[in-house]
Amino acid sequence: MVKENCGVVGIFSLSGTNVVPMAIDALRALQHRGQEAWGVAIPNKEPLKRLGLVSGASSEFKKICEEYASPAVIGHVRYSTMGRSTLENAQPLKVKDLCIAHNGTIANVQELSNLVGGCSFTPQNASDTLVAAQRLVSLISENGQMGKALSILKNEMVGSYCFTFISDDNSVFAARDPKGFRPMVLGYKESDDTYIVASESSAVSAVGAKLQRDVKPGELIKLSKNGLETERFSEDTSRAHCSFEFTYFAHPSSNMEGANIYISRKNIGRFLAKKFPIRDADLVIPVPDSARPAALGYAQELGITFDEGLLKDRYSKKGPLRSFIEPHQSDRIEINRWIIPIKEIIAGKHVVVIDDSLVRGTSSKAIIQALRRAGAKKISMVITYPPIKFPCYAGIDFPSQDELATFSDGKVMNEAELTEMVRKSIGADFLGYNDAENLAAAVGIPKDSMCFTCSSGNYDSLGITPEFKTRLEMKGE
Numbered sequence: 001m002v003k004e005n006c007g008v009v010g011i012f013s014l015s016g017t018n019v020v021p022m023a024i025d026a027l028r029a030l031q032h033r034g035q036e037a038w039g040v041a042i043p044n045k046e047p048l049k050r051l052g053l054v055s056g057a058s059s060e061f062k063k064i065c066e067e068y069a070s071p072a073v074i075g076h077v078r079y080s081t082m083g084r085s086t087l088e089n090a091q092p093l094k095v096k097d098l099c100i101a102h103n104g105t106i107a108n109v110q111e112l113s114n115l116v117g118g119c120s121f122t123p124q125n126a127s128d129t130l131v132a133a134q135r136l137v138s139l140i141s142e143n144g145q146m147g148k149a150l151s152i153l154k155n156e157m158v159g160s161y162c163f164t165f166i167s168d169d170n171s172v173f174a175a176r177d178p179k180g181f182r183p184m185v186l187g188y189k190e191s192d193d194t195y196i197v198a199s200e201s202s203a204v205s206a207v208g209a210k211l212q213r214d215v216k217p218g219e220l221i222k223l224s225k226n227g228l229e230t231e232r233f234s235e236d237t238s239r240a241h242c243s244f245e246f247t248y249f250a251h252p253s254s255n256m257e258g259a260n261i262y263i264s265r266k267n268i269g270r271f272l273a274k275k276f277p278i279r280d281a282d283l284v285i286p287v288p289d290s291a292r293p294a295a296l297g298y299a300q301e302l303g304i305t306f307d308e309g310l311l312k313d314r315y316s317k318k319g320p321l322r323s324f325i326e327p328h329q330s331d332r333i334e335i336n337r338w339i340i341p342i343k344e345i346i347a348g349k350h351v352v353v354i355d356d357s358l359v360r361g362t363s364s365k366a367i368i369q370a371l372r373r374a375g376a377k378k379i380s381m382v383i384t385y386p387p388i389k390f391p392c393y394a395g396i397d398f399p400s401q402d403e404l405a406t407f408s409d410g411k412v413m414n415e416a417e418l419t420e421m422v423r424k425s426i427g428a429d430f431l432g433y434n435d436a437e438n439l440a441a442a443v444g445i446p447k448d449s450m451c452f453t454c455s456s457g458n459y460d461s462l463g464i465t466p467e468f469k470t471r472l473e474m475k476g477e
């Protein structure tokens with residue numbers, strides 16, 4: 001299935017192998033992080049960019065791999081968080097002799113654009129990535145080196161960023177923000193003497209390389225004819241790994257911060273079963289697809305039957321995609337409308353439905369209606385992520401409070417009242433949310449090394465007290 005957070009890749013072959021075919025495979029393995037547009041860039045050429053899924057251009061792959069043949073490449077799949085979802089904003093972007101691919105959000109882009117000069121930023125005219133690239137290029141020309149430029153930029157820029165860059169002098173760079181909001185890993189393919197940096201290890205595996213390690217927060221990696229060189233542009237030791245990656249965004253096969261995503265999700269389900277042991281249920285079903293491992297873990301822990309009561313449409317154009325990362329609500333609704341219940345499994349049963357998150361509530365509302373139509377006797381919904389009450393300005397696209405299912409329009413509510421409000425609005429008989437402590441313990445990462453801003457409202461790790469935005473202010477549409 002497809003959509004979260006953009007995916008980036010950078011590949012360099014010391015043996016001179018053409019790595020563009022690898023970049024395409026890597027991007028396909030990152031497709032779940034962005035399904036709006038994709039692109040690749042090599043030195044001394046304009047980036048190649050296309051709207052839609054990577055596989056949508058499969059008839060062009062042979063031609064692209066020949067025309068762009070290069071031992072150095074970067075690539076990107078886009079899930080827009082700032083700026084419109086257009087081909088122009090698709091990445092990589094080129095500024096002078098540097099191409100850039102970015103996963104994250106630059107929260108103070110207006111402020112940063114004042115340092116760049118020229119027109120000030122609006123989401124109608126650019127993306128946050130373009131502004132960051134323009135500032136970086138001017139800092140490189142003033143300071144000579146990428147590392148020095150990033151060490152200045154990191155103090156001017158608020159937000160989350162995993163970047164890959166490629167320069168016309170045939171060097172590939174990768175940088176991860178000082179708190180490690182977004183994931184990034186390093187891999188090596190011995191047979192081709194080739195290095196790969198990518199958002200997730202699913203991309204490393206897809207090209208037949210071996211995962212070496214996570215890129216360290218605040219680390220800059222350079223890949224060139226001199227091999228791999230690494231330096232730090234930040235000495236910050238506090239971490240804010242996005243907890244949402246572990247429940248939803250990342251691919252189940254990926255490993256990040258020492259944890260495998262599939263195993264983490266199954267464990268989250270087990271821990272959730274201890275928090276909400278609904279022992280009188282007849283069966284446990286996942287909301288396809290991302291909640292599958294958690295539902296399995298939940299069912300196994302309580303010894304309740306696990307079943308597939310809902311199936312996602314694999315055949316229409318949008319049906320197999322991720323709904324949450326679609327930029328338009330009409331497409332989110334359409335994808336969820338085509339999640340089909342199996343009456344013979346559901347009818348007359350008390351079902352525990354597990355989902356990995358409840359953000360806008362689009363999915364839950366559609367699923368519960370479908371289960372009712374299929375004759376479910378009782379529907380208990382259990383969510384593996386805590387209640388999302390605050391906008392994300394660190395790489396996930398829910399920038400306004402009023403789009404969230406928990407939005408109370410100024411009415412002060414405690415946790416129980418809030419849960420009750422959401423339960424009613426989605427139409428479930430019971431609703432239970434996970435909590436941050438339980439989630440972090442299940443993944444095995446200290447809670448204070450993870451970001452939970454969207455549930456806690458504490459923006460300290462970003463270093464801002466945000467004025468909440470509207471979608472128009474962030475996305476330009």
Ligand SMILES: O=P(O)(O)OC[C@H]1O[C@H](OP(=O)(O)OP(=O)(O)O)[C@H](O)[C@@H]1O
Nearest residue numbers: 001289290322323324359360361362363
């Ligand atoms: O409350 P909402 O705003 O609807 O968002 C949450 C839902 O969206 C995501 O699924 P998605 O359809 O993106 O794909 P997947 O589960 O197949 O990965 C997530 O897994 C939830 O099901």
Ligand SMILES: NC(=O)CC[C@H](N)C(=O)O
Nearest residue numbers: 005006080081082103104
């Ligand atoms: N999801 C992302 O990482 C998005 C990158 C960038 N903010 C954009 O909107 O293009």
Ligand code: SF4
Nearest residue numbers: 242392394451453454
């Ligand atoms: S605010 Fe939520 S979605 Fe955004 S980075 Fe933090 S944990 Fe992830």
Ligand SMILES: [Mg+2]
Nearest residue numbers: 287288289290
């Ligand atoms: Mg889902």
